[in-house]
Amino acid sequence: MLAKGVALLDEDGGLLNDWSCHDDGKTAERPKPSVRVLAKDLSWELNRRNEVQVVVENDGTVAVDGFEVLYYYRDAQGDVADPEYYDTTFAKASHVAAGGDLYYISFMYKNVVLNPGERNAFGNGAKFALHNSDWGDGFNANDDPSHHGLGRDFAVADSIVVLDRNGNLLYGGVPQPRFADSVVVKNVSESRVTRVGDVVYVEIDAEGYYTLEIVNAVGAPQAKLFEGKWGEGTHMVVIPADKLKQGGYLVLRNGNVILNWQIFK
Numbered sequence: 001m002l003a004k005g006v007a008l009l010d011e012d013g014g015l016l017n018d019w020s021c022h023d024d025g026k027t028a029e030r031p032k033p034s035v036r037v038l039a040k041d042l043s044w045e046l047n048r049r050n051e052v053q054v055v056v057e058n059d060g061t062v063a064v065d066g067f068e069v070l071y072y073y074r075d076a077q078g079d080v081a082d083p084e085y086y087d088t089t090f091a092k093a094s095h096v097a098a099g100g101d102l103y104y105i106s107f108m109y110k111n112v113v114l115n116p117g118e119r120n121a122f123g124n125g126a127k128f129a130l131h132n133s134d135w136g137d138g139f140n141a142n143d144d145p146s147h148h149g150l151g152r153d154f155a156v157a158d159s160i161v162v163l164d165r166n167g168n169l170l171y172g173g174v175p176q177p178r179f180a181d182s183v184v185v186k187n188v189s190e191s192r193v194t195r196v197g198d199v200v201y202v203e204i205d206a207e208g209y210y211t212l213e214i215v216n217a218v219g220a221p222q223a224k225l226f227e228g229k230w231g232e233g234t235h236m237v238v239i240p241a242d243k244l245k246q247g248g249y250l251v252l253r254n255g256n257v258i259l260n261w262q263i264f265k
Contacts, residue, residue, distance in 0.1 A: 033164065034060030035067070035114070035171050038125075039157035041141060041150045048131060050141035052150065053087075054107070055125030056114065056162055064114040066165030069107040069126065072175050073144040076101035079132045080139070087127040090120070102145075102175060105130075110165060145175035167216035167248070192260040193252050198244060200225070200237045202252060207231045211253045214243055215261075222248060 036059050042051040054071065058064055069091075073080065083105050085093045091107040098104050107126045114120060132139045141147050148159040161172035193212075194201045202212060212226040223243045226235075252260040 031060065031062045033062055033064045033170060034058070035064060035162050037069070037157045037160045037162060037171060038119075038154045039150055039160055040152055040154045041147065042152060043129070043141065046139075046141040047137045048135060048139055049129055050131075050144070050147065051086075051127070051129045052147075053125055053127045053154075054157070054160060055123060055154070056109075056120045058114040058116050058118050061116055063116065064164065064170070066110050066112060067114065067170065068109065068163045068165070068167075070146075070161040070163065070172075071105045071128070071144070072098070072146040072159075072161070073103055073105070073130060074101045075103055079134075080130055081133040084129040084131075085127075086129065087121070087124060089122075089124065089126075091126055093126070093128070104146075104161075163216070167222070193250055193262055195239075195250065195262070198239045198241065200239060200250065202226075202230070202235045202237065204230045204232055204235060208254050211251075212237055213251050213253075214239075214248050215251055216248055 036057050038055045038057060040053055042053065043049050052071065054069055056067065056069055080103075083093075083095050088107065090112050091109050093105070093107055095103060095105045105128060109120060112120065119125065130139075130141070130144075141150075146157070146159045146161075148157075149155060150157060158172055159175075161174055162170045164170050192203045194203075200212065202210075204210065208230065209228065210226065210230045211224065213221055214223045214225065215221050223240070225237050225239060225243075249261050251258065
């Protein structure tokens with residue numbers, strides 16, 4: 001790799017190379033990791049099964065040290081069988097309930113370093129299949145949020161999610177779960193939670209049993225800050241320093257009712 005921060009001159013002082021000097025009086029910013037996902041579905045029977053191959057490519061300028069790939073699918077009735085894994089080289093595969101009808105398949109590349117321009121598993125990525133337990137025609141691969149735009153040839157798949165090893169979002173968009181009538185999302189636009197540094201102020205308008213927790217970009221709980229009875233009024237909670245990670249979410253619940261969520265910035 002050419003070092004553009006070093007100037008190479010000829011004997012007369014002429015510039016010989018492509019020189020880039022950072023000198024604007026500000027501290028140089030560390031480049032952020034960047035990846036993209038390429039994916040395809042090899043199945044000819046999308047009404048019975050999918051067969052997805054997922055490849056992560058480092059399209060940035062710095063190495064990515066450990067990452068996780070998430071493929072989201074929906075299963076409201078519990079009809080979908082456990083995933084079949086065909087290629088999980090260097091990855092730990094699992095599937096996780098993300099709440100409501102939403103599930104995801106995880107490929108954790110904990111000890112894999114992806115250098116700029118590289119693709120995971122020598123370019124082969126990971127491969128898996130989903131189908132209903134009875135192999136019936138009721139399966140529809142296109143119902144999966146992460147199946148959006150997939151065909152039989154590799155294409156950029158921004159509906160498949162990549163997290164860094166700390167759970168921060170690197171790529172893709174995280175879908176929201178759809179809940180049965182027993183779970184309600186209420187007044188999420190009203191701010192009941194205010195954060196000032198490492199202190200959270202929670203406005204409660206009715207006595208009840210509340211939970212304040214931190215979840216990551218995919219909704220997985222990271223830390224429970226409070227669980228118990230709160231009366232009407234303002235309550236203060238201190239967030240441990242090691243939990244203040246950019247990209248996490250504060251979630252306030254009253255039983256099964258989600259009252260508020262907000263992202264750490």
